[in-house]
Amino acid sequence: xxKLLITRVTERxxxxxxxxxxxxxxxxxxxxRLCSFCNFYHGNISKSIKYQQVRIxxxxxxxxxxHSPIKKGKKQRTKKYAELLAVTNKTxxxxxxxxxxxxxxxxxMLVDNPDITTDNSCESKDVTLNQxxxxxxxxxxxxxxxxxxxxxxxxxxxxxxxENEMKDNLNIGNAIKNNMLQKxxxxxxxxxTKLKDQKLENVLKLSTGNAHKKMEICKTENEYRVKNxxxxxLAHIQVYxxxxxxxRANRTLMKCRKYVTNNLECNEIIKLYNILLEAYASxxxxxxxxxxxxxxxxxxxTPTSQTYGYIFDALGNETVNKKQIELxxxxxxxxxxYNISFDDIFSKSYFKISQEKNILKxxxxxxxxxxxxxxxxxxxxxCKLLKExxxxxxxxxxxxxxxxxxxxxxxxxxxxxxELKIETxxxxxxxxxxxxxxxxxxxxxxxxxxxxxxxxxxxxxxLMCLKQKECQSHNTLMILYPFLEVLDREYYxxxxxxxxxxxxxxxxTFSSSLKSxxxxxxxxxxKKYEIEIKKxxxxxxxxxxIYSKYLxxxxxxxxxxxxxxxxxxxxxxxxxxKETKYGTPLNFTSVNxxxxxxxxxxxxxxxxxxxxxxxxxxxxxxxDLKYSIPAFYTLFRNKGNYLSEQIKPHPLVSKLYRKVxxxxxxxxxxxxxxxxxxxxxxxxHLGGYLITKTDFIRISSDFDxxxxxxxxxxxxxxxxxxxxxxxxSSIPWKINTAILDIVIKIFQDGGSVELNVPQSVSVLIPPGxxxxxxxxxxxxxxxxxxxxxxxEKYDMYSLWCDTLYKLSIANxxxxxxxxxxxxxxxxxxxxxxxxxxxxxxxxxxRSLLLFGKGKPLGPxxxxxxxxxxxNLTNFKKAGSVKERLEYANQNMDNILDSATKPLTGKxxxxxxxxxxxxxxxxxEIANALxxxxxxxxVSSFPVHQDGSCNGLQHYxxxxxxxxxxxxxxxxxxxxxxx
Numbered sequence: 001x002x003k004l005l006i007t008r009v010t011e012r013x014x015x016x017x018x019x020x021x022x023x024x025x026x027x028x029x030x031x032x033r034l035c036s037f038c039n040f041y042h043g044n045i046s047k048s049i050k051y052q053q054v055r056i057x058x059x060x061x062x063x064x065x066x067h068s069p070i071k072k073g074k075k076q077r078t079k080k081y082a083e084l085l086a087v088t089n090k091t092x093x094x095x096x097x098x099x100x101x102x103x104x105x106x107x108x109m110l111v112d113n114p115d116i117t118t119d120n121s122c123e124s125k126d127v128t129l130n131q132x133x134x135x136x137x138x139x140x141x142x143x144x145x146x147x148x149x150x151x152x153x154x155x156x157x158x159x160x161x162x163e164n165e166m167k168d169n170l171n172i173g174n175a176i177k178n179n180m181l182q183k184x185x186x187x188x189x190x191x192x193t194k195l196k197d198q199k200l201e202n203v204l205k206l207s208t209g210n211a212h213k214k215m216e217i218c219k220t221e222n223e224y225r226v227k228n229x230x231x232x233x234l235a236h237i238q239v240y241x242x243x244x245x246x247x248r249a250n251r252t253l254m255k256c257r258k259y260v261t262n263n264l265e266c267n268e269i270i271k272l273y274n275i276l277l278e279a280y281a282s283x284x285x286x287x288x289x290x291x292x293x294x295x296x297x298x299x300x301x302t303p304t305s306q307t308y309g310y311i312f313d314a315l316g317n318e319t320v321n322k323k324q325i326e327l328x329x330x331x332x333x334x335x336x337x338y339n340i341s342f343d344d345i346f347s348k349s350y351f352k353i354s355q356e357k358n359i360l361k362x363x364x365x366x367x368x369x370x371x372x373x374x375x376x377x378x379x380x381x382x383c384k385l386l387k388e389x390x391x392x393x394x395x396x397x398x399x400x401x402x403x404x405x406x407x408x409x410x411x412x413x414x415x416x417x418x419e420l421k422i423e424t425x426x427x428x429x430x431x432x433x434x435x436x437x438x439x440x441x442x443x444x445x446x447x448x449x450x451x452x453x454x455x456x457x458x459x460x461x462x463l464m465c466l467k468q469k470e471c472q473s474h475n476t477l478m479i480l481y482p483f484l485e486v487l488d489r490e491y492y493x494x495x496x497x498x499x500x501x502x503x504x505x506x507x508x509t510f511s512s513s514l515k516s517x518x519x520x521x522x523x524x525x526x527k528k529y530e531i532e533i534k535k536x537x538x539x540x541x542x543x544x545x546i547y548s549k550y551l552x553x554x555x556x557x558x559x560x561x562x563x564x565x566x567x568x569x570x571x572x573x574x575x576x577x578k579e580t581k582y583g584t585p586l587n588f589t590s591v592n593x594x595x596x597x598x599x600x601x602x603x604x605x606x607x608x609x610x611x612x613x614x615x616x617x618x619x620x621x622x623x624d625l626k627y628s629i630p631a632f633y634t635l636f637r638n639k640g641n642y643l644s645e646q647i648k649p650h651p652l653v654s655k656l657y658r659k660v661x662x663x664x665x666x667x668x669x670x671x672x673x674x675x676x677x678x679x680x681x682x683x684x685h686l687g688g689y690l691i692t693k694t695d696f697i698r699i700s701s702d703f704d705x706x707x708x709x710x711x712x713x714x715x716x717x718x719x720x721x722x723x724x725x726x727x728x729s730s731i732p733w734k735i736n737t738a739i740l741d742i743v744i745k746i747f748q749d750g751g752s753v754e755l756n757v758p759q760s761v762s763v764l765i766p767p768g769x770x771x772x773x774x775x776x777x778x779x780x781x782x783x784x785x786x787x788x789x790x791x792e793k794y795d796m797y798s799l800w801c802d803t804l805y806k807l808s809i810a811n812x813x814x815x816x817x818x819x820x821x822x823x824x825x826x827x828x829x830x831x832x833x834x835x836x837x838x839x840x841x842x843x844x845x846r847s848l849l850l851f852g853k854g855k856p857l858g859p860x861x862x863x864x865x866x867x868x869x870x871n872l873t874n875f876k877k878a879g880s881v882k883e884r885l886e887y888a889n890q891n892m893d894n895i896l897d898s899a900t901k902p903l904t905g906k907x908x909x910x911x912x913x914x915x916x917x918x919x920x921x922x923x924e925i926a927n928a929l930x931x932x933x934x935x936x937x938v939s940s941f942p943v944h945q946d947g948s949c950n951g952l953q954h955y956x957x958x959x960x961x962x963x964x965x966x967x968x969x970x971x972x973x974x975x976x977x978x
Contacts, residue, residue, distance in 0.1 A: 227708075230268040234275065235591040236478045241279050242533075243482045249276060255477055257299065270296065274306050281314035281355075289314040290327075305344040308335055309351055309359055316358030320365060328366050346372035352538065377577055379570050382716040395564070397555050399677070399732050402853050403817060408551045408676065411817075412690075415675040416544070419692045422527055423498075424672060425664045426812040429744050430804065444660050448497060451613050451631075455496045456489065458612035462604065480600050483525075483593070491528050495521060496605055500613065502666070503632065504649045504657035511646040514634070518602030525601050526593050527692075533590045534691060543691060546575045547679060554677055554730070568680035568726040569719070576682070606647070610634065615650060665808050670694070673813060673834050678729040678821040681722040684710050688729075688821040688833060697824045698831075706826075721824070728822045728830065732852030733839070734940070735810050739847045739920050742902055744807055751800070755915060756844060758799040764792065803844070805836045810848050813837070817852045839942065846944060847916035854940035862925070862934050868943045869895065869921040873912040899926035917944070 233256055240249040253272050273296050280288040289311055296303055311331065318324055335341070342363050351359070363370050399408075418424050463484055470479040484492065499521055503511075512520075534540045553560050553571050563571055614628035631650050636643040649657075669692055681687030681696065688694025699706055710718075746752050751759035767785040774782070820832040820839070832838035839849050857865075866888035870876055876884045888895070894908035899922040902909070912918035924941040931937045956964035 227268050230272060231591060232478070232594045234271055235593050235597070236482075237272065237275055238591055239482045239486050241275070242486045245482060246279055246283075248479075248482075249279070252477055257295065269299075270301050270304055270307065273301070274304070274310060277307060277310035278313075278351075281310045281317075284314065284317050286314050286318060303334075303338060303340070304349075305340050306349045308340060309345045309349045309355070312345070312359045312362040313351065313355045314358075316360075316362035325365060328362060332366060342367070342370060343373045347375040374577070377570070377573055378716060379566070380716070381719055382714070383720050386720055395557050397557060398730050398853055399555055399817070400853065402732065403555065405552060405555055408555060409548065411676040412544075412547065412551065415690055418672070418675065419669045419690055420531060421669070422524065422531075422692075423666055423668055425666050426672075426808055428663055428665050428804070429748065429808050429811055440656065441660055444656055447619070447656070448500075450616070451500065452493055452497060454612050454614065455493050455608055458608045459489065459492060459496075459605075462608065466604070480597065480604070483597055483601055484604065487525070487529055487532065492525070492605065495524055495528075496608060496613075498524070499605070499609060500631075501657060503609075503647060504653045506649075506654075511637075511648055513644045513646055514606065515599065517647065518599045518606060519595070521602035521605055522593075522598030522600075525605075526590075526598060530590050530693065531691065540691060542579055543679075546572065546579050547690065549575045550679075551677065567723055568730060569682050569722050572680045572682055610647070615652065619652070665805065667805075667809070671834055671836065672809060673733070673818040673820055673837060675816075675818060677732075677819050680726040680729070683715060683722075684718065687722070687725070688823065694821060694833060695823055697826065699826050725822045725824075725830065729819060732817045732819055734817055734850050734852045735814050736848050736850045736920055737814055738923055739916060740807070740810050740814065742919075743844065743848070743916070744811065746903075747803060747807060754910060756842075758796060758803050760800055761793050761796050764789065764796065802836070806841070806845055806848070809837045839944075843914040844916045846914075846942075847920040849942065850940040851942055852940070854938040856935060857928060857937050857939050858935055861937075861939065862928055864943065865921060865925050865928065865939070865941065866895075869918055869925065872914045872918045872921060895922045896926055896929075898922040 233252065237249045237252055240246070240252070253276055256272065273292055277289055277292055280292065293303075293307070293311060296307065308331065312328075315324060315328065345359060345363075346356075360370070360372070403411075463481060466484070467481045470476060470481055499517070531540075534543075550572055553563060554568075557563065563574065566574065609632055610630065613631045615631050616628050629650070631653050632647055633650070634645055634647050637646055670689065674689060676690070678688055679686070679690055684696040685693075687696065697707075697710065743757065746755060746757045750763070751757045753759065767782060767789055770779060770782045820834060822830050822832055825831060831840060837845065837848070839846055863885060867881065867884055870884045870888045876887050879887070891908070894906060897905040898907065898909040898919055902919055909915050909919040909922055921941070924939060928934050928937040928939065952964060955961065
């Protein structure tokens with residue numbers, strides 16, 4: 001009967017593609033009933049048997065009979081244990097004992113044993129490190145955030161460890177000592193008791209020391225976390241104020257004030273009040289200014305000179321009356337209590353010109369003849385090794401007689417425009433063999449205009465929804481939508497189009513993860529915002545004014561005798577001191593946006609790319625489509641132990657953009673040499689490029705603490721490093737066009753393995769197909785061959801792209817003078833900031849560069865060129881200088897043949913370990929010999945020197961090791977073996 005029923009059910013419902021299949025085998029049918037609706041018999045199944053509706057698609061087999069219901073797991077209760085310290089006459093060890101609850105029957109035990117205590121002071125406290133900063137907002141994987149949401153509900157998560165709580169942990173040892181060192185037995189001798197007490201004291205000293213260390217670690221962790229949290233709040237409040245959301249900024253501070261300032265003192269918190277004080281002072285809301293000042297005092301925060309500067313700015317706008325005079329006198333007394341003078345307001349603070357006038361007006365109500373005394377410049381080194389060395393200047397410009405002041409100012413304008421655009425397009429050296437359709441560029445422009453309108457409409461729609469959603473959430477401390485309103489719409493739409501072009505012209509086999517794309521796009525928006533802040537605050541204009549004066553000194557230092565014995569850093573500081581005795585300092589920039597904000601900005605914009613950038617049907621010729629389709633889609637790539645979500649363009653989009661953009665390459669301004677002399681390093685925040693923020697030291701975002709150590713280091717200790725970087729950065733360079741032309745020709749002809757010019761991946765022959773009847777060993781060999789082919793292809797393509805970028809940049813700077821800004825890596829080594837074209841790259845990269853300013857060879861210059869060429873060949877590595885010079889003269893015919901016929905002659909230079917530098921040296925020797933007087937030949941050829949045993953040299957110098965210094969000139973390793 002049951003089988004017949006199942007058959008009838010199957011026949012009746014299967015035409016619709018739906019089955020009702022029991023999860024368990026039915027053991028018993030209790031009863032049958034006739035349904036009044038479908039006139040069909042249904043069975044009453046026991047409650048333990050369930051049915052599941054399953055949709056069958058095509059040939060997909062669904063097997064659910066084998067899956068029985070899974071019972072919900074119950075959490076097992078685990079016993080609680082406590083660790084005890086067991087001390088005997090010989091040993092001290094830790095043991096575990098089970099914790100039991102006391103009952104009424106245990107009371108006699110407490111009465112009979114008065115030494116047993118239930119004092120909570122002996123219980124170990126669980127120190128919680130700032131749950132506020134371990135919350136979802138700070139540590140969550142932001143890639144998994146809900147769309148365009150940022151929440152930081154600190155009301156339910158605040159648990160900051162105070163210093164008193166950490167000190168309570170130190171009382172544990174005292175409590176143990178008082179309880180354990182009681183002499184409760186008369187059967188122990190005095191000697192045994194003293195030994196026992198001494199061992200206990202040693203153990204307690206060790207535990208107390210660990211407690212002190214733990215307290216210091218907790219305190220450091222708290223300070224670091226609070227500082228990061230305050231910086232995040234500063235970024236949000238600054239953006240709120242830029243958008244005119246003053247009330248939102250005030251509410252954010254008030255919420256933060258409840259849960260942070262009352263629990264932990266932090267010097268950074270005063271910045272939150274200062275930024276609001278400036279906003280209220282600029283709006284002449286004196287009541288709000290005084291209210292915030294009262295909050296600062298009530299919260300036991302220490303006001304700074306910046307705080308009083310904003311207060312006096314607000315009071316300077318008011319009319320003079322008795323109340324104002326009394327208030328100013330009261331503020332003066334309170335300033336003295338904090339050891340802040342009126343001069344400190346001008347020398348240790350920053351503000352705009354109008355603010356400075358108001359502050360002077362307010363102060364002169366109390367002191368009519370007051371004139372601010374600014375801090376003097378500090379030019380002395382604090383380093384002991386350099387303390388006695390007098391600073392001296394060569395009084396000769398590195399760019400003397402190669403450029404004029406007007407040319408330098410034109411280069412300044414070029415560099416400024418390059419950095420304002422953030423990115424630059426330069427021509428590629430690749431010759432496009434395909435015929436370029438004249439209508440293709442027009443078609444791409446029409447497509448981008450269509451996408452621009454669609455992106456703008458989607459941006460407005462999504463932003464409105466986000467704004468409504470975040471405004472309804474009153475408990476949200478930090479919101480996202482102001483970051484999407486702080487700039488004009490045009491910036492965001494252009495950023496979307498920029499990403500579209502970059503994705504469309506990308507590689508077919510490689511694509512970055514979505515999260516990395518979010519970060520890159522968010523940082524691009526932040527850089528645009530940073531530039532706008534510099535424009536609005538007047539920093540950009542001051543940089544240009546100071547830099548123009550610096551260029552005059554850089555080119556003609558002899559015309560400024562009052563700046564004698566001053567280097568690049570001190571001259572810049574002098575002009576900055578004259579220009580910005582008051583006003584916004586040059587290192588004033590916007591607060592760094594938190595990483596979660598950057599990610600969510602990128603995610604918001606990428607959602608528009610994925611959901612609203614479409615291809616119209618009329619573009620897709622040859623395809624039967626009636627509706628628009630997405631121009632970009634996501635896919636998942638296997639990364640070994642995880643899947644990475646990535647974005648790919650439609651094949652038609654890739655085809656269009658590759659044909660259009662084959663002629664150009666796009667680079668960030670930081671990746672290119674500077675058109676004008678770099679601004680000198682005067683602090684870890686200011687130096688390198690003109691307005692683009694340059695990293696003083698190359699560290700990842702994971703090493704924030706190392707960066708904080710640099711911030712806390714006194715600037716005088718870093719002066720020697722700044723001066724070293726500035727000296728290297730001030731040297732002008734130019735391109736060796738003779739070498740560049742030869743390399744470009746070889747590269748365009750397909751490259752050369754012998755000459756270390758990378759070849760295209762098209763020369764690789766892929767492995768053949770696998771035979772169907774292949775054995776297991778043959779399949780394994782084929783898999784290995786495919787893996788090796790793919791690895792070789794990736795390596796070749798990477799080297800090919802690096803050479804393409806290097807040669808294209810060099811060709812772009814042909815016949816131009818340029819500079820290379822320098823910075824440090826995490827080890828303290830100095831490197832040029834531009835990665836592709838610099839004098840510390842490969843043999844090919846070094847051969848492309850010449851000094852911008854040449855000097856006569858002199859009597860021994862030609863011999864040094866010959867020695868340099870022989871050193872590059874490594875043919876006479878063990879020979880003396882005399883032997884190397886003789887070998888160079890013997891091979892002079894080969895040297896000249898290499899210079900005159902580099903690709904058609906004997907190609908002697910090809911046998912060298914550094915062939916391209918050798919060829920460049922041969923050409924320089926040939927050019928020198930062509931002149932009537934070799935000594936007067938002006939050479940710009942750089943001779944790269946490499947020291948032997950540099951580490952031992954440093955140790956010998958620092959340790960004043962005379963014996964070690966003597967052995968450095970010899971074969972040190974062979975001497976050690978002897």
